[in-house]
Amino acid sequence: xxxxxxxxxxxxxxxxxxxxxxxxxxxxxxxxxxxxxxxxxxxxxxxxxxxxxxxxxxxxxxxxxxxxxxxxxxxxxxxxxxxxxxxxxxxxxxxxxxxxxxxxxxxxxxxxxxxxxxxxxxxxxxxxxxxxxxxxxxxxxxxxxxxxxxxxxxxxxxxxxxxxxxxxxxxxxxxxxxxxxxxxxxxxxxxxxxxxxxxxxxxxxxxxxxxxxxxxxxxxxxxxxxxxxxxxxxxxxxxxxxxxxxx
Amino acid sequence: xxxxxxxxxxxxxxxxxxxxxxxxxxxxxxxxxxxxxxxxxxxxxxxxxxxxxxxxxxxxxxxxxxxxxxxxxxxxxxxxxxxxxxxxxxxxxxxxxxxxxxxxxxxxxxxxxxxxxxxxxxxxxxxxxxxxxxxxxxxxxxxxxxxxxxxxxxxxxxxxxxxxxxxxxxxxxxxxxxxxxxxxxxxxxxxxxxxxxxxxxxxxxxxxxxxxxxxxxxxxxxxxxxxxxxxxxxxxxxxxxxxxxxxxxxxxxxxxxxxxxxxxxxxxxxxxxxxxxxxxxxxxxxxxxxxxxxxxxxxxxxxxxxxxxxxxxxxxxxxxxxxxxxxxxxxxxxxxxxxxxxxxxxxxxxxxxxxxxxxxxxxxxxxxxxxxxxxxxxxxxxxxxxxxxxxxxxxxxxxxxxxxxxxxxxxxxxxxxxxxxxxxxxxxxxxxxxxxxxxxxxxxxxxxxxxxxxxxxxxxxxxxxxxxxxxxxxxxxxxxxxxxxxxxxxxxxxxxxxxxxxxxxxxxxxxxxxxxxxxxxxxxxxxxxxxxxxxxxxxxxxxxxxxxxxxxxxxxxxxxxxxxxxxxxxxxxxxxxxxxxxxxxxxxxxxxxxxxxxxxxxxxxxxxxxxxxxxxxxxxxxxxxxxxx
Numbered sequence: 001x002x003x004x005x006x007x008x009x010x011x012x013x014x015x016x017x018x019x020x021x022x023x024x025x026x027x028x029x030x031x032x033x034x035x036x037x038x039x040x041x042x043x044x045x046x047x048x049x050x051x052x053x054x055x056x057x058x059x060x061x062x063x064x065x066x067x068x069x070x071x072x073x074x075x076x077x078x079x080x081x082x083x084x085x086x087x088x089x090x091x092x093x094x095x096x097x098x099x100x101x102x103x104x105x106x107x108x109x110x111x112x113x114x115x116x117x118x119x120x121x122x123x124x125x126x127x128x129x130x131x132x133x134x135x136x137x138x139x140x141x142x143x144x145x146x147x148x149x150x151x152x153x154x155x156x157x158x159x160x161x162x163x164x165x166x167x168x169x170x171x172x173x174x175x176x177x178x179x180x181x182x183x184x185x186x187x188x189x190x191x192x193x194x195x196x197x198x199x200x201x202x203x204x205x206x207x208x209x210x211x212x213x214x215x216x217x218x219x220x221x222x223x224x225x226x227x228x229x230x231x232x233x234x235x236x237x238x239x240x241x242x243x244x245x246x247x
Numbered sequence: 248x249x250x251x252x253x254x255x256x257x258x259x260x261x262x263x264x265x266x267x268x269x270x271x272x273x274x275x276x277x278x279x280x281x282x283x284x285x286x287x288x289x290x291x292x293x294x295x296x297x298x299x300x301x302x303x304x305x306x307x308x309x310x311x312x313x314x315x316x317x318x319x320x321x322x323x324x325x326x327x328x329x330x331x332x333x334x335x336x337x338x339x340x341x342x343x344x345x346x347x348x349x350x351x352x353x354x355x356x357x358x359x360x361x362x363x364x365x366x367x368x369x370x371x372x373x374x375x376x377x378x379x380x381x382x383x384x385x386x387x388x389x390x391x392x393x394x395x396x397x398x399x400x401x402x403x404x405x406x407x408x409x410x411x412x413x414x415x416x417x418x419x420x421x422x423x424x425x426x427x428x429x430x431x432x433x434x435x436x437x438x439x440x441x442x443x444x445x446x447x448x449x450x451x452x453x454x455x456x457x458x459x460x461x462x463x464x465x466x467x468x469x470x471x472x473x474x475x476x477x478x479x480x481x482x483x484x485x486x487x488x489x490x491x492x493x494x495x496x497x498x499x500x501x502x503x504x505x506x507x508x509x510x511x512x513x514x515x516x517x518x519x520x521x522x523x524x525x526x527x528x529x530x531x532x533x534x535x536x537x538x539x540x541x542x543x544x545x546x547x548x549x550x551x552x553x554x555x556x557x558x559x560x561x562x563x564x565x566x567x568x569x570x571x572x573x574x575x576x577x578x579x580x581x582x583x584x585x586x587x588x589x590x591x592x593x594x595x596x597x598x599x600x601x602x603x604x605x606x607x608x609x610x611x612x613x614x615x616x617x618x619x620x621x622x623x624x625x626x627x628x629x630x631x632x633x634x635x636x637x638x639x640x641x642x643x644x645x646x647x648x649x650x651x652x653x654x655x656x657x658x659x660x661x662x663x664x665x666x667x668x669x670x671x672x673x674x675x676x677x678x679x680x681x682x683x684x685x686x687x688x689x690x691x692x693x694x695x696x697x698x699x700x701x702x703x704x705x706x707x708x709x710x711x712x713x714x715x716x717x718x719x720x721x722x723x724x725x726x727x728x729x730x731x732x733x734x735x736x737x738x739x740x741x742x743x744x745x746x747x748x749x750x751x752x753x754x755x756x757x758x759x760x761x762x763x764x765x766x767x768x769x770x771x772x773x774x775x776x777x778x779x780x781x782x783x784x785x786x787x788x789x790x791x792x793x794x795x796x797x798x799x800x801x802x803x804x805x806x807x808x809x810x811x812x813x814x815x816x817x818x819x820x821x822x823x824x825x826x827x828x829x830x831x832x833x834x835x836x837x838x839x840x841x842x843x844x845x846x847x848x849x850x851x852x853x854x855x856x857x858x859x860x861x862x863x864x865x866x867x868x869x870x871x872x873x874x875x876x
Binding site for chain 2: 093094095096097098099100101102103104105107108139141142144160161
């Protein structure tokens with residue numbers, strides 16, 4: 001694992017579409033492959049993310065910041081009465097409340113998806129639990145995609161989840177409570193590391209996370225894998241193709 | 248069962264010289280043979296009593312204790328003196344372990360040597376609501392290994408909220424030649440492979456019952472055809488429940504299995520079994536008493552419109568022929584046109600679970616109208632207050648009611664309310680257990696129930712919106728819950744919700760003297776609330792609290808109580824490491840687990856606390872996110 005976060009090298013270890021890009025210039029480690037030729041792709045991914053959800057990301061960040069102010073824990077919210085200033089859209093769902101077993105929730109939401117008309121608000125009782133594996137981590141985790149509303153939130157959750165395995169990388173930068181809501185910093189952490197979030201979609205193909213709109217991603221993602229950059233080489237071309245077909 | 252046990256001890260006494268010595272203790276010599284024969288005749292001596300009166304006493308004791316079944320009685324008996332302790336340990340046939348971490352498998356198997364049946368419970372109940380991270384524990388493996396060597400005559404295992412691997416099921420199948428009953432409730436970790444091994448190797452299997460188990464996700468090619476693995480000869484199967492199994496089963500094999508299982512009484516199929524297929528199974532097994540109907544519909548219902556009538560008539564006749572059915576469940580994709588098919592059995596039904604079927608009041612009424620003998624009814628709130636009124640009008644013998652929400656979200660529109668609750672309380676005076684999800688409730692209705700239903704043992708009311716008050720008076724729900732604990736003298740289990748102040752807890756502490764299980768969520772004002780409960784409820788065994796403003800002082804106020812309890816769970820309250828450490832230090836036999844599945848912004852707060860008494864010391868299988876203080 002690389003020893004620290006080096007922002008200046010934009011350490012996204014991917015080849016440009018079509019091959020090894022800048023090639024193995026400099027240090028011969030294929031694993032870490034620090035190549036300036038790969039910057040191009042990073043910019044593309046960055047750009048995509050910004051283009052697709054510019055407003056969404058900011059909104060999510062703002063709302064999440066609100067949540068942080070209220071309680072130290074974004075998992076279960078303690079509030080006595082609603083905040084009069086904020087017009088209340090549906091409250092952020094609290095984990096495990098109401099206390100209905102997921103067995104039951106899953107069955108009933110399959111019903112509602114099958115036979116009923118689509119309502120404006122999607123049924124929020126179907127948990128979209130997907131396995132998350134990370135290279136080097138001894139065990140898998142699961143994340144519920146429905147509890148997040150954007151890639152932003154998902155990345156934050158993933159980072160927290162696997163923090164214990166990557167403290168080597170991020171320790172020097174650290175993420176304080178204030179910082180983690182800083183959108184740029186999170187993206188940098190993930191894009192600036194040698195780990196690349198990928199997912200397997202319904203067709204069984206492995207894709208880069210972030211290419212398609214969030215809702216589409218939630219609907220098609222079957223499992224997540226945070227790969228080492230070297231293994232993610234070659235995903236880019238397919239990702240581009242799929243996006244062309246779907247978007 | 249009793250006969251078997253004394254047969255077994257007869258064999259053991261005959262050959263078990265060493266064992267005898269251990270039992271009698273170092274001061275007594277042999278004398279094994281005489282005792283053996285005296286014992287085997289059910290307490291009637293044929294030989295003259297052996298010289299050592301203690302041995303006689305223990306023989307007598309063992310014979311008498313065999314009649315003690317209830318584990319609480321047995322626990323009491325074992326405390327009388329060492330002799331009684333030994334005798335009880337030798338005769339306990341069913342081992343019940345309420346918390347798998349409270350004792351080590353070795354210690355349990357060392358003490359109880361002749362166990363035929365084991366009940367083992369693992370994760371805390373809040374694990375059902377995703378509050379316990381995956382990988383927390385409750386692994387069956389160490390128990391499986393210990394029992395494999397200690398209890399070769401084991402016949403029955405019942406596990407609840409345990410993590411079981413296919414390998415463990417394999418071990419069971421190969422280690423216990425007389426294995427008969429496997430019941431798994433809310434367990435996970437295993438798949439169709441494990442089921443296949445059980446089916447194939449357990450030749451005397453009577454019960455295979457999977458209740459809300461979460462099988463491992465398997466790809467199409469990983470799914471094993473376990474139903475085909477049962478012995479091809481006549482089987483001894485009495486109960487087969489697999490309604491929670493997500494993968495399809497080989498229907499031909501299932502039908503053939505049912506046909507060669509004359510003892511089958513309970514069959515619960517999964518939702519892949521269509522109503523046609525169900526019909527075929529019912530024809531094969533008219534002797535069924537409990538039937539889980541699977542989908543009770545067709546996947547392509549619309550396409551089969553033409554055939555519907557035919558099936559209807561067949562189905563009705565199948566039900567008419569099943570004169571023994573007393574329990575129905577399933578109805579997973581129920582097309583309401585099929586529901587009337589069950590009319591012939593309604594009058595005999597004692598249990599009806601249609602809680603996965605979105606039926607309206609109008610669809611329910613004609614069915615419930617026939618169910619005069621219904622004792623247990625689980626339903627979705629789609630039937631509304633009107634449907635519940637119909638239930639109240641007919642089901643005078645109702646003992647247990649569960650009304651589940653269609654939309655389990657806190658801002659969903661509730662379909663039932665205080666009106667339904669009040670109606671039930673008017674009509675079903677013998678009610679013992681209720682679980683009711685709603686969005687609108689009044690103190691008045693709850694008070695009415697407390698007065699009408701004096702037999703209540705379990706009262707669980709879930710007002711789904713957090714902190715919702717009485718929707719008419721806007722007052723907290725204190726008085727309602729207060730009335731429940733005051734008036735229902737037999738109450739042992741209580742779950743509260745809605746807007747509640749410390750006053751409610753004051754009532755619980757004052758009147759809830761028989762309460763053993765208490766579930767609290769989003770309630771209370773201050774530490775005082777929790778103190779009331781910990782100081783006031785002497786019988787408290789299981790306390791689970793979430794999102795309530797109880798902190799360290801409250802936690803410390805229960806020090807006198809924690810060794811008497813099975814566990815305490817608290818999440819998202821106001822606990823800190825300091826307070827939890829304090830408890831851990833003062834109570835060495837209490838395991839204090841702090842679960843950190845999200846790196847906290849601040850190291851002091853304790854987000855999730857799980858505390859339980861244990862003879863085993865801190866467990867060695869705790870994952871990294873569990874810190875044991």
